Amino acid sequence: xxxxxxxxxxxxxxxxxxxxxxxxxxxxxxxxxxxxxxxxxxxxxxxxxxxxxxxxxxxxxxxxxxxxxxxxxxxxxxxxxxxxxxxxxxxxxxxxxxxxxxxxxxxxxxxxxxxxxxxx
Numbered sequence: 001x002x003x004x005x006x007x008x009x010x011x012x013x014x015x016x017x018x019x020x021x022x023x024x025x026x027x028x029x030x031x032x033x034x035x036x037x038x039x040x041x042x043x044x045x046x047x048x049x050x051x052x053x054x055x056x057x058x059x060x061x062x063x064x065x066x067x068x069x070x071x072x073x074x075x076x077x078x079x080x081x082x083x084x085x086x087x088x089x090x091x092x093x094x095x096x097x098x099x100x101x102x103x104x105x106x107x108x109x110x111x112x113x114x115x116x117x118x119x120x
Contacts (some may be wrong), residue, residue: 013031
C-alpha cells in the first residue's frame with residue numbers, strides 16, 4: 001500500500017472524484033496538500049485506479065505552476081537526497097489535520113497569484 005494513502009485521504013477523495021470540480025475556479029475545494037521542500041501540491045480530486053490513486057490539482061514551486069494529474073504512488077516515491085548537506089533524505093509529506101477548504105481561502109500567496117491569472 002502507498003504510504004501516502006491514509007484512511008482519511010481515501011475518505012475525503014470519495015467526495016471529490018476526478019472531474020467533479022471542473023469550472024469552479026477559486027471555489028474548487030482543496031481536499032489535501034502535499035509538500036516537498038517549497039514544492040506544494042494542492043489536491044482537488046482523485047480516483048483509485050488499479051493499485052494507484054490518480055490525483056488532480058495544482059502544483060506550485062516547480063519550473064512552472066500548473067494544473068495537472070499526479071500519481072499518488074509516484075508522489076510517495078519522490079525523495080530529495082540532501083545527505084551531502086547533512087540534512088538526510090526528504091520525502092513528500094501530507095499536511096496533517098488539513099480540512100477541505102475552497103482555494104480562495106488558502107493563505108498561500110503564490111497559489112493565489114496563480115489562480116488570479118485565470119480571472120476575467
